Amino acid sequence: MLKFISNLIWFIFGGLILALLWFFLGLVLCITIVGIPFGIQCFKVARISLFPFGKKVKLHASKHPIANFIWFILFGLATAIVYLGLGILHCITIIGIPKGIFCFKIMKLALFPFGAEITK
Numbered sequence: 001m002l003k004f005i006s007n008l009i010w011f012i013f014g015g016l017i018l019a020l021l022w023f024f025l026g027l028v029l030c031i032t033i034v035g036i037p038f039g040i041q042c043f044k045v046a047r048i049s050l051f052p053f054g055k056k057v058k059l060h061a062s063k064h065p066i067a068n069f070i071w072f073i074l075f076g077l078a079t080a081i082v083y084l085g086l087g088i089l090h091c092i093t094i095i096g097i098p099k100g101i102f103c104f105k106i107m108k109l110a111l112f113p114f115g116a117e118i119t120k
Contacts, residue, residue, distance in 0.1 A: 006098060007051040014099075015050055022046035037067060038075070041113035045106065048118050052102045056119050059108055063115030076111045083107035 007015075026042030029035035048055055061068045068076075087103030090096035109116055 003054040006053040010052060010099070010102070011050060015052070019046045019049040022049055037114070038071065041071065044113055044116070044118065045109055048106065048109065052105065053098070054120060055105075057105050057109045058117045058119060059112055060115035060117065061112035067114040068112040071113060072111060076113075079110040080107045083110055 022042050023046040026039040026046065029039035029042060048057070083103045083106050087100040087107065090100035090103060109118075
């Protein structure tokens with residue numbers, strides 16, 4: 001029940017907007033053939049951004065090292081720095097700690113999404 005309430009609050013106060021941003025970025029990347037694998041990774045991040053509580057991210061960066069390196073250079077480092085900053089800001093308050101933990105979870109996924117698994 002706590003996961004449901006946490007996910008509902010997250011969805012209402014930012015999760016939907018965050019997921020839509022990742023989704024539209026994925027659509028833009030899927031316009032070109034070269035960008036399709038990167039767009040699919042954006043859809044993965046959008047899916048966890050909707051209802052993140054109760055899910056875990058397992059990284060397997062060694063499965064796709066070249067794709068992860070390209071992602072890291074183009075998108076990953078900047079996105080991870082933003083999520084790190086947001087996570088630290090959220091963790092300043094007690095109420096924001098769950099959102100901060102989510103930001104740290106997404107930070108891992110934003111660095112190396114290729115081969116990563118999202119589990120319950």
